[in-house]
Amino acid sequence: MRAKATGRVLHDPKGGSFRFDAGAVCLDFAHTGGEGRYAVFETLHEEVDLGEWLAQPPLGAVMTVPVTARELAAAKALRQAIWDAAHARAAQSPLPAEAVGIINRAAAEAPLIPELAADGTTAGWAPPVRATQALSTLAREMIELLSGPLSERIRECASDNCPLVFVDTSRPGARRWCAMERCGNRHKLRALRARQATDP
């Protein structure tokens, strides 16, 4: 897994899309949809959708065993747990016990097994590659994130009504926005208008 290659294009159901880099694959995964008011953002409708998401970089876990309905349900439960845990940490609140339990149970499964190719310079995942293993790898990454030095860098976008959550992996650690092209520019525009309104 190459940590530097995180980020996905998110689509707004009302139209438009933007690139969002949550800074960790597990956090990118937390933005593939959700429950309740986030159900309109769902992208994992079918088992095959989960397989396609996992197959993309940086994970690149191309399933050699078809994703099952049970794995899709487990993926959505893990996604919600990662989302809940990230928001709790960003708000400096205790993590919900249910989320911790779901993440730990997913991590207890065997993870993806790295395999060096015969040329000795490229690596993939040893078959059979199952969704349960990929979910374990994501859950383990989340555990490392929550218990590691970047834990304090988990933040919600600074925009008032934007719930996107990310880990700031930048050296200065001053990231505020989900994406500059989305909330960052909106904020700059508002600040500019406010300045113009108060200028004599």
Ligand SMILES: [Zn+2]
């Ligand atoms: Zn935002």
